[in-house]
Amino acid sequence: MYKIGELAAACKVKPDTLRFYEKNGLLHPANRSDKGYRIYSDDDAQQLRFILRAKAMGFSLSDIRELLNIEASRSDWACADVKGMVEAKVQELQTKIDEMTRLRDSLQELADACCGGPESAIHCSILDTLETK
Amino acid sequence: MYKIGELAAACKVKPDTLRFYEKNGLLHPANRSDKGYRIYSDDDAQQLRFILRAKAMGFSLSDIRELLNIEASRSDWACADVKGMVEAKVQELQTKIDEMTRLRDSLQELADACCGGPESAIHCSILDTLETK
DNA sequence: TTTGACCTTTGACCTAACTCCAAGGTTTAT
DNA sequence: ATAAACCTTGGAGTTAGGTCAAAGGTCAAA
The missing domain is CATH 1.10.1660.10 (Multidrug-efflux Transporter Regulator; Chain: A; Domain 2)
Known part of the structure; x- marks a missing residue:
């Protein structure tokens, strides 16, 4: 479990970037602490790495949103779609x-x-x- | 002598684009009518075509500003600069x-x-x- | 003379992907 | 106990090159 600054540092992005991704539907923290701090899970961390890799491949954030949808329910899609x-x-x-x-x-x-x-x-x-x- | 709409139509851009170029120091109309209308000269028209050609060649507006400076006093520059x-x-x-x-x-x-x-x-x-x- | 097409200015909005700031609450280290 | 370092939210600013809207003034034709 990571706080926003920890995950951000681990992936070499800024906390603001994670908040931006959240606002844009790319990455929601698994939960919040009782005081409202974002708490990210290992799955979240993996998803962030997915996002950053896709970005490095030239996909836009809206492309990535689509890829994440597919990734979230792979069986609903064909290889041909991807x-x-x-x-x-x-x-x-x-x-x-x-x-x-x-x-x-x-x-x-x-x-x-x-x-x-x-x-x-x-x-x-x-x-x-x-x-x- | 052209009004803004005439010159814009002749060069297939919008009047707003000419106002934008003016605000950004790329193209100032030779003068104004007594009621404040922009009046463009043939030189202005030629300068606009210069701008549009340079843009089509991939120059940014700030590159073009620089090119226009050179163009305005060619003798102050060397071919090597251009x-x-x-x-x-x-x-x-x-x-x-x-x-x-x-x-x-x-x-x-x-x-x-x-x-x-x-x-x-x-x-x-x-x-x-x-x-x- | 009146309608419609034109002109003026100021200022907001657009895309993309952040980035920063302010004002305030929390946690951690000394 | 207190100061530094973190976290929260909302909202504004960035770059590039326009584009649009509002509110009003002007001009030409019928």
Whole structure:
């Protein structure tokens, strides 16, 4: 059984983060002390680690809420449901990667066309391009 | 000379966006009508297009403020200054791309290891991994 | 002349995921 | 016994880039 500061320290997050997760339906302490302190169980600790691992994998907190629902009653779901979520996230990431790659390439092209010397920027091709493409 | 709605429509943004740019020091109308209406000049229109182009290239508004400063007195800057900004942005994008690529690969690995069938998720390898990696 | 489309300002709201503060109660160590 | 370190709640603030609403003034057409 842990108080909020103990669990937070053990998982390297702040107490406020745990309160935030609670308010957002991700992690409710098993109970409260008679004076109202949050008391977390080992299961809670495990659930927090689940949350942090999923976050590190790129899931949003609302994705994680969904994963926790599934996790809470695994037998109600098919493997395909879970795999679908993961693949959707892969696709989402891929879309962002593609977009940023396009931007990167455009900028690199811009940079490559620029002399980059100590000369005044009066004839800078980068500025010219942005001004009148 | 354009009123705010005219310039906004011409550039496919909302009047509020122009007011926002003004508040943030990116685009000040050349003057005001006697009743206080914003009046934009052709130069202003060109500057707005510069802003929108730079934005489309992935520059933040504060990057753009800097670019506009340079643009306003090109002779005070060297080509190297401008090229440096662009290359820093390329590097910034590259870092994000790398990070997202790592996430994508981890998730893909997770998905690949999952049967993805209609079976119950009781033994789902994805959930198992998130639970106890 | 009156209706509707435009303009003004101020200030609130949005997403995401926290983070911090204030004012107060509790626990622990010395 | 008392001070430090913890806990509680509610609510505000953060970043980025807008977006919207309210209350009012202006302008053009029918």
